Amino acid sequence: MSIGKSRNPELSTNIPDGIKSDYFQPLEYGDPATYFPVLGKIIDEAAANNPDDVAVIDIDEKEYTFREIHEKIDKLAAGFLETGCTPGSKICICMPSRVEWEIAFLAALKVGIVVPADDWVPPDTTKYIIDHAGIKHVVCLAGKAEELVNSGVQDVTFITVEGTTGDSISFKELVSKAYPSEMQEKLDGIMENQATTDTVFILYTSGTTGRPKGAMLTHSNIAYNMSETARYLEMSRVTNDKVHCSPPFSHCFGNIFGIMSAWYSGIPLAIMDKFDPRRAVEQISRLELTITYGTPTQFRKMLPFFEDPAIYKNRTFRTGIMAGEPCPPKLIKKLAEDVGSDIRVIYGLTEASPGTNCTRATDPPEKKWTVGRAYRGSVVRIEDPLDGEPVPHGEEGEVVIYGPGVMKGYYNAPEKTALVTSKLGGLKTGDIGIMDEEGYLIISGRIKNMIIRGGNNLYPVLIESRMMQIPEFLEKAESIAIVGVKDDMYGEEVGAVVKSRKGDKPWSPQEFIDICFENSQGDNPLLSHEEVPRYAFIDDIEIPVSGRNKVLKNKLTKRVIETVQERNIQKTKPTALQK
Incomplete structure (x- = not known):
C-alpha cells in the first residue's frame, strides 16, 4: 500500500523531555500506532482485506459487508466532490446513529473535514456550529434540513436521508449513482496529498457552560487512539468479535471507539439509534455480540437483563468500555462475576481524541476501580493547577495529558486553546486526579465543581x-x-x-x-x-x-x-x- 505523505515516524516522541516516568510505555518505531496512513487509506485497506465479511449491522439488523459499505463510501465521496466539496471542505453530519451516518462519516474523511453535530440539540446550537466552522455541506434527515432552514441556516448544500426537501440532494441517489473513472482518480489524488498531521475532525464539545468549542483532531490523533483502544480490548476477527455501540455516533465514544476501531480491526459494528437497556441485551444475545460500550448508568440499566437467563441466552459479551462517569467497582465486579465480562474502564476527553488511560486484562483486582494507566506513547501527569509543577504520588492535582492523542487546538479560538495548554504544551483537562506509585490514575473530580x-x-x-x-x-x-x-x-x-x-x-x-x-x-x-x-x-x-x-x-x-x-x-x- 502506498502511504504517500502519511508516514509519521516522530509520533512516538511527541512528548517534552524530562517528563517521562518510570512507568511510561513507549511506542516502538514501526508499531502500527506510529506508522499509519491517513484514515481514508485505512478504510480502503480494511475493505480490501475483508471484502465479504460483515462490516455493519444496522438498526433494523440488516447486515452489510465491507465491500458493500466501501462502494457506498466511495460513491458518496465522489458525490461530495461533484456537489462542490474541495479538499479540506467541512462536512457536517447531523442525524441519529444509523448506517447512513457511518457511510457519510467515512466518505467525508476521504475528502475533507468531518464535523459531527448532535441531532437532538436545539437548531440554534447546530446553526452556531455550521456558521462557526464555515460548513457548506450538511448530511441529515429531510425533517432536520427543514428545521435548520427555518432556524436561519443559509448557503448550505443539504444531502438528505429519507426523502428530500426544498433544494436538498438525495443521499440514496448519490450512493447509487455511476461516476466516471476520473472521479475515483481525483479522490485517490486527494488522499495521496493528505498528511497525517492534517485536521480531519472538528468535534464540538457539548457546551454545557457556554458556546461549544470545536476540538481539531488529526489523522494521526485518531489513528493512534483507535489502534490503542482496539489493542486494549483485544479486538480480533480470529475470535469472531462483534461490537455493540449504543453511544451516539456524534460523540467520539461512538465514532472513534465505535466506527474507527471496528474498521481498523475488520470486525462488525452493530448500531443502536437510541439506547434501550432490554433491547440492547436482547440484541447482544441474539447477534452474539462480544464487545459493548456504555456509561456506568447504561450498564446499571442493562445489568438486570444480563442476569435474566430468559433474555440473555448466549453469553458472548466478554468485554467492553465503561466511561463517561465514575465507574463503581462493585458494578464492574458484578459484570465480571454475574455476566462474565471483563470490562475496561477508560478515561479520556474529546480533546485527547479521546482515550488517555485504560485498565488492562492483566491489572490486579485492586486496580480495576481506577481508570488504569496511560496509553502507550502518552504521559499523564498530575500538576499543581497554579504553577504547573508536578505533584508527588498520592497527592491531588490537575490531570495534564502529553502525547500523540492531544488535539491541535480549538478551531478559530486561540484564546480558548491557550487556557487549556500547560506551560510544557500539554492538555490541561480541568479534572482533579491522584496518581499512585505504579502509574494508576484515580479521578477525584472537576476543578470547577x-x-x-x-x-x-x-x-x-x-x-x-x-x-x-x-x-x-x-x-x-x-x-x-x-x-x-x-x-x-x-x-x-x-x-x-x-x-x-x-x-x-x-x-x-x-x-x-x-x-x-x-x-x-x-x-x-x-x-x-x-x-x-x-x-x-x-x-x-x-x-x-x-x-x-x-x-x-x-x-x-x-x-x-x-x-x-x-x-x-x-x-x-x-x-x-x-x-
Missing part, C-alpha cells in the same frame, strides 16, 4: 463514586448527583439528588443521610465526615442531563438551591448526631 466545606475541598464525582459502592445504593439507586449548597456556617454543604431505579422513594431524606453517615464510620469508611450530605432529595428533583447523558451540574445546582429556598428546607443531621 469542587465543594469547599469548612476549608475542606470535596469533589462531587468522587463522592458519587463512593456512594455507588454502598450496597443499598448500588441496588436501588439509578443515579446520584452531588452538588454544593450554600451554608452560613461552613460556606457550603453537600447536597445529594437521587433517582431511584423504580421511582418509589426507597429512602426518606433522613434514611439516606443516615446510611451515608454509617458508611463514614469505622476503620475503612467509604465517606469522610465532611462528605456526608446534609440535604437529600429522593426522586424529588429531576436530574438534568445533556443529550450525551452528562449531568448538567449548573442547572442542577440552581434547581437544588431554588427548592431549598422555596420550601424553606433546613439542614438534616444524621440521626446519630441529633441531640
Whole structure:
C-alpha cells in the first residue's frame, strides 16, 4: 500500500523531555500506532482485506459487508466532490446513529473535514456550529434540513436521508449513482496529498457552560487512539468479535471507539439509534455480540437483563468500555462475576481524541476501580493547577495529558486553546486526579465543581463514586448527583439528588443521610465526615442531563438551591448526631 505523505515516524516522541516516568510505555518505531496512513487509506485497506465479511449491522439488523459499505463510501465521496466539496471542505453530519451516518462519516474523511453535530440539540446550537466552522455541506434527515432552514441556516448544500426537501440532494441517489473513472482518480489524488498531521475532525464539545468549542483532531490523533483502544480490548476477527455501540455516533465514544476501531480491526459494528437497556441485551444475545460500550448508568440499566437467563441466552459479551462517569467497582465486579465480562474502564476527553488511560486484562483486582494507566506513547501527569509543577504520588492535582492523542487546538479560538495548554504544551483537562506509585490514575473530580466545606475541598464525582459502592445504593439507586449548597456556617454543604431505579422513594431524606453517615464510620469508611450530605432529595428533583447523558451540574445546582429556598428546607443531621 502506498502511504504517500502519511508516514509519521516522530509520533512516538511527541512528548517534552524530562517528563517521562518510570512507568511510561513507549511506542516502538514501526508499531502500527506510529506508522499509519491517513484514515481514508485505512478504510480502503480494511475493505480490501475483508471484502465479504460483515462490516455493519444496522438498526433494523440488516447486515452489510465491507465491500458493500466501501462502494457506498466511495460513491458518496465522489458525490461530495461533484456537489462542490474541495479538499479540506467541512462536512457536517447531523442525524441519529444509523448506517447512513457511518457511510457519510467515512466518505467525508476521504475528502475533507468531518464535523459531527448532535441531532437532538436545539437548531440554534447546530446553526452556531455550521456558521462557526464555515460548513457548506450538511448530511441529515429531510425533517432536520427543514428545521435548520427555518432556524436561519443559509448557503448550505443539504444531502438528505429519507426523502428530500426544498433544494436538498438525495443521499440514496448519490450512493447509487455511476461516476466516471476520473472521479475515483481525483479522490485517490486527494488522499495521496493528505498528511497525517492534517485536521480531519472538528468535534464540538457539548457546551454545557457556554458556546461549544470545536476540538481539531488529526489523522494521526485518531489513528493512534483507535489502534490503542482496539489493542486494549483485544479486538480480533480470529475470535469472531462483534461490537455493540449504543453511544451516539456524534460523540467520539461512538465514532472513534465505535466506527474507527471496528474498521481498523475488520470486525462488525452493530448500531443502536437510541439506547434501550432490554433491547440492547436482547440484541447482544441474539447477534452474539462480544464487545459493548456504555456509561456506568447504561450498564446499571442493562445489568438486570444480563442476569435474566430468559433474555440473555448466549453469553458472548466478554468485554467492553465503561466511561463517561465514575465507574463503581462493585458494578464492574458484578459484570465480571454475574455476566462474565471483563470490562475496561477508560478515561479520556474529546480533546485527547479521546482515550488517555485504560485498565488492562492483566491489572490486579485492586486496580480495576481506577481508570488504569496511560496509553502507550502518552504521559499523564498530575500538576499543581497554579504553577504547573508536578505533584508527588498520592497527592491531588490537575490531570495534564502529553502525547500523540492531544488535539491541535480549538478551531478559530486561540484564546480558548491557550487556557487549556500547560506551560510544557500539554492538555490541561480541568479534572482533579491522584496518581499512585505504579502509574494508576484515580479521578477525584472537576476543578470547577469542587465543594469547599469548612476549608475542606470535596469533589462531587468522587463522592458519587463512593456512594455507588454502598450496597443499598448500588441496588436501588439509578443515579446520584452531588452538588454544593450554600451554608452560613461552613460556606457550603453537600447536597445529594437521587433517582431511584423504580421511582418509589426507597429512602426518606433522613434514611439516606443516615446510611451515608454509617458508611463514614469505622476503620475503612467509604465517606469522610465532611462528605456526608446534609440535604437529600429522593426522586424529588429531576436530574438534568445533556443529550450525551452528562449531568448538567449548573442547572442542577440552581434547581437544588431554588427548592431549598422555596420550601424553606433546613439542614438534616444524621440521626446519630441529633441531640
